[in-house]
Amino acid sequence: MQTSSKAEAKVGRAEFRRRKEAVKRLPELIAEAQEAFNAYIRARDLGLPCICCSQPFEPMKPGGSVDAGHFRSRSTAGHLRFNEDNVFAQRKNCNRPGGTTYGAFRQGVVARIGEARVLALETDNRVRKWTHDEVRGIRDEYRQKLKELEASR
Numbered sequence: 001m002q003t004s005s006k007a008e009a010k011v012g013r014a015e016f017r018r019r020k021e022a023v024k025r026l027p028e029l030i031a032e033a034q035e036a037f038n039a040y041i042r043a044r045d046l047g048l049p050c051i052c053c054s055q056p057f058e059p060m061k062p063g064g065s066v067d068a069g070h071f072r073s074r075s076t077a078g079h080l081r082f083n084e085d086n087v088f089a090q091r092k093n094c095n096r097p098g099g100t101t102y103g104a105f106r107q108g109v110v111a112r113i114g115e116a117r118v119l120a121l122e123t124d125n126r127v128r129k130w131t132h133d134e135v136r137g138i139r140d141e142y143r144q145k146l147k148e149l150e151a152s153r
């Protein structure tokens with residue numbers, strides 16, 4: 001019996017990955033893209049304090065480790081879920097419901113990116129319908145951006 005060659009096995013794995021990717025549903029792709037985007041944000045903000053309270057991160061303490069916190073929440077402003085001006089490294093404690101106030105968060109964001117860009121976020125209420133391929137593109141772009149950022153350090 002002829003067994004398949006290594007090259008054929010490799011083609012088989014690539015084909016398997018391609019099919020697996022093709023059947024992914026939008027919520028799964030959005031979750032993958034959010035994970036990649038958030039990882040990039042945490043790396044981008046490395047060395048900076050928490051966006052809303054200016055406390056340092058304390059990964060060894062409960063609630064002190066780093067989340068990627070959305071200024072305008074994903075539930076009320078889903079179209080800004082992948083906007084770099086809207087997401088910052090934030091202590092886990094602060095990223096919980098009731099963990100911070102809009103005012104405190106806003107003050108931190110203004111200090112980082114300026115009032116004009118915050119106003120642009122606050123007045124952006126467009127309806128955004130993501131397509132599968134757009135979300136794949138965002139996911140792949142941020143995986144790449146994270147690699148480049150880490151390589152540059």
Ligand SMILES: [Zn+2]
Binds near residue numbers: 052094100
């Ligand atoms: Zn905070």
